[in-house]
Amino acid sequence: MFRDFRKISPRIFWLVTLAATAVLLTVVAVPQWLSKNARLQVLRSHVAEIAQIAASVVDGDLHRQLLDPANYTPELYERVVAPLVRFHSADPEIFYVYTMVERGGKSLFVVDTAASSKLKTTRRLRPSAYMEPFESIDVEPDPDYLQRIANGETYVYPSFQRDVYGTFLSGHTPIYDSQGRYSGFVGVDFDIKYYLALESSFRAIFYGSVAGAVLIALLIGYVVARYHYHIQDRIDEQYRISIRDELTQLLNRRGALRFSREALAARVASYAVILVDIDDLKGINDLYGHAAGDEFIVKVADTIRNSVREKDICARMGGDEFLIFATGCDLDAATEIARRILGKVFSHDSNSSRSHFGVSIGICVSPGADASFELLYRQADEALYKAKQAGRNRFVIFDPMVAA
Numbered sequence: 001m002f003r004d005f006r007k008i009s010p011r012i013f014w015l016v017t018l019a020a021t022a023v024l025l026t027v028v029a030v031p032q033w034l035s036k037n038a039r040l041q042v043l044r045s046h047v048a049e050i051a052q053i054a055a056s057v058v059d060g061d062l063h064r065q066l067l068d069p070a071n072y073t074p075e076l077y078e079r080v081v082a083p084l085v086r087f088h089s090a091d092p093e094i095f096y097v098y099t100m101v102e103r104g105g106k107s108l109f110v111v112d113t114a115a116s117s118k119l120k121t122t123r124r125l126r127p128s129a130y131m132e133p134f135e136s137i138d139v140e141p142d143p144d145y146l147q148r149i150a151n152g153e154t155y156v157y158p159s160f161q162r163d164v165y166g167t168f169l170s171g172h173t174p175i176y177d178s179q180g181r182y183s184g185f186v187g188v189d190f191d192i193k194y195y196l197a198l199e200s201s202f203r204a205i206f207y208g209s210v211a212g213a214v215l216i217a218l219l220i221g222y223v224v225a226r227y228h229y230h231i232q233d234r235i236d237e238q239y240r241i242s243i244r245d246e247l248t249q250l251l252n253r254r255g256a257l258r259f260s261r262e263a264l265a266a267r268v269a270s271y272a273v274i275l276v277d278i279d280d281l282k283g284i285n286d287l288y289g290h291a292a293g294d295e296f297i298v299k300v301a302d303t304i305r306n307s308v309r310e311k312d313i314c315a316r317m318g319g320d321e322f323l324i325f326a327t328g329c330d331l332d333a334a335t336e337i338a339r340r341i342l343g344k345v346f347s348h349d350s351n352s353s354r355s356h357f358g359v360s361i362g363i364c365v366s367p368g369a370d371a372s373f374e375l376l377y378r379q380a381d382e383a384l385y386k387a388k389q390a391g392r393n394r395f396v397i398f399d400p401m402v403a404a
């Protein structure tokens with residue numbers, strides 16, 4: 001039973017498994033990829049909202065004053081950063097919270113909550129100094145982003161960016177003073193580890209789906225390969241039946257023709273066709289019954305099979321006629337086969353109305369590789385006819401001189 005389960009067509013198994021894997025992985029991976037992007041967009045919206053809330057707690061007038069280094073005092077710095085520190089302490093998932101101003105196309109840090117001793121965080125943060133220039137490592141994806149912020153847009157990077165402080169998804173929102181004038185902007189940074197932690201459960205789902213897809217593909221491959229094997233096995237079986245004679249299990253006429261032509265294609269030095277015909281089978285049937293006739297047919301078939309080499313083709317061509325098609329068989333060898341068969345099947349018939357149980361044989365040997373099956377068969381049949389004419393229970397070799 002277990003062995004039976006292993007009967008599959010290996011080539012079909014791998015082909016179908018690979019095709020099913022490709023289809024299923026596409027079905028699994030494309031939505032996963034799309035939803036991963038969608039989740040990043042959700043995170044970007046979240047970062048934008050946090051940046052907007054952070055901007056709303058900053059006193060725009062004080063921040064505007066601090067933009068001029070001439071106004072800088074530690075007290076003013078503390079007053080500007082204090083509400084952001086409270087905000088940041090309330091949401092420790094945010095990595096950095098700071099404000100900036102643009103000077104000559106570059107961003108400079110103004111205040112940074114990391115610089116305050118009042119910030120409640122467990123992280124080790126690296127504070128930026130007042131008016132320290134911002135250095136990005138990655139290329140800015142949107143070179144006009146400072147302009148867009150100045151125009152009132154909340155700008156969130158398309159994806160995570162590396163700078164000298166780490167790898168962050170950053171959002172920036174403009175700050176306005178009480179007269180509605182643009183007065184720098186707030187920045188909030190979310191660390192990539194925060195994102196990876198959020199993504200870890202989705203990654204587990206992704207790998208689970210991929211493993212599931214591969215398993216299903218293997219199962220589909222197995223079922224199809226098993227079915228293919230089963231169908232092929234049945235076709236082979238039908239073919240085996242279609243070229244065999246049921247009674248004797250020798251090849252039938254169709255099988256004999258096919259294998260003889262294959263043997264002729266090998267173009268060996270000589271071929272022999274030996275036709276064996278039962279003597280007076282009608283008499284055996286009439287006197288002893290059809291079953292006895294069958295029994296004698298089977299006996300002749302077994303004798304023929306045991307009198308030739310394994311590679312020689314043996315067939316029952318019709319009711320009482322048999323064919324031996326032997327490759328690389330000269331006249332001496334063909335004659336020896338005929339003698340052997342005659343000796344083994346002959347016996348006297350005790351009933352006086354019949355003389356014997358036996359066969360007659362016609363032999364035709366073709367020297368050379370250019371033999372034609374039809375011609376050899378016809379000539380062997382002529383020789384067989386002569387054997388019958390001469391009194392049966394004998395073999396006759398086809399003689400081209402006599403035939404001519």
Ligand SMILES: Nc1nc2c(ncn2[C@@H]2O[C@H](COP(=O)(O)OP(=O)(O)OP(=O)(O)O)[C@@H](O)[C@H]2O)c(=O)[nH]1
Nearest residue numbers: 277278279280281282283285290291293294319320
């Ligand atoms: N028992 C049996 N008889 C068959 C079978 N096939 C054909 N026969 C019979 O074999 C006989 C062949 O008759 P013929 O061709 O005249 O040949 P024969 O009686 O053997 O006489 P000769 O060949 O001239 O010696 C017929 O009576 C068929 O009915 C079979 O499968 N089983």
